[in-house]
Amino acid sequence: MSGVRVLVGTRKGAFVLTSNGRRGDWTVEGPHFGGWEIYHLTGSPADPDRLYASQSGGWFGQLIQRSDDGGRSWTTVGNDFAYDGDVGEHLWYDGTPRPWEFKRVWHLEPSRDDPDTVYAGAEDAALYLSTDGGAKWTELTALRTHPTGPSWQPGAGGLCLHTIILDPAQQGRIYTAISAAGAFRSDDGGVSWLPINKGLRSGEIPDDDAEVGHCVHHITQHPSRPDTLFMQKHWDVMRSDDAGANWREVSGNLPSDFGFPIAVHAHEPETIYVVPIKSDSEHYPPEGKLRVYRSRTGGDEWEPLTRGLPQSDCYVNVLRDAMAVDALDPCGIYFGTSGGQVYHSADGGDSWAPIVRDLPPVLSVEVQVLP
């Protein structure tokens, strides 16, 4: 029987949760890198034993860790994230120019084909590529130096590049998202970039349908329909059916269309999941009820999924990289909260149970199905 490995990054270390394919009994291992912030911990689709972790902290900066044995042992690899060429300036919160300054890696996206190839999304926003297992990082400068770059402003969490999607169908197509600049697409492996924000409407900026300036929180894609993208924006859940060229809102009957994560079912490309959060100033679920909302129609029509989730006095948040799906049948859904709980559903979201309740605040959740 296959196994499942859930990779959890938290404010104070990394945890690895394992189970067999029934997903009933779980083993919790960790913390790895205790005391450090693990913004993202993820595995290579090409080699599930190859893991990468973004390890950072206010005292000692950014490190990247690599495991070649599924997380049993780790090696510190390269952390030289330099901006290539002219550093340039973006806008600060108060509208004044501010030089780009590297702070941390938010997201690591390994290649689908090569365990040694991995992309990194950084704050201040930049995209890096390593082709040697993380030893050396090269900036793909065309994104940061895009003509709109000087007008980018940080979101509340910083000017962070948090989403990287490597298109499964079109070689060289990459999607990225930056808070609070918006979404961008490259069709040439990162040599050039196109803002793809048409149809996003953000009331927080003076021109609410501007080319850039949108606080995109997360984007997801089903590999069988690569031109369809689903987005959780600061406010609004959106979809595009033309590779991001145009977006339309699909928030429908959600109790709040603010939130961070969005995920798509592994086997049903029109089944998507979000976790509504009351507002940007109240980062907790509406009515104190932790509800995952599922749409089986690709948006617009949503149903609350509550069985096994706390339905009173719950005031946790779920961050953008803290939801994942496995490829088993039925599809498993996983998410982690700011209260340290990691919940999972082994039946597509119909029912939920905690795997672990008392971890540090969860920053990221990824899942691997093991042979």
Place this chain on the structure above:
Amino acid sequence: MIRVVLPAHLKTLAHVTGEVRLEVAGQDSPVTPRRVLDALETRYPMLLGTIRDRHSGERRPFVRFYACEDDLSNSSPDTPLPERVVAGEEPFIVLGAMAGG
């Protein structure tokens, strides 16, 4: 032989326990924080970027340097270290600042 005390997180990262003892190359040149850190990072490359910026060489804001009951953090990294540190009688201390609650 220079003795260096690292904070707990950096000892874990470098896979060491206790003090680190380093030979600082160049007998004719004064032993300075810069040369001690150069030797430290050469021996333990996983520490690159954790104590000082990889490019500017500037001390990270929440890292401090102490020796012989003095705070050397804001001194030039090229200031010679006290003789007792050079003689191995006192350690060069790298400290994570008290911050974060």
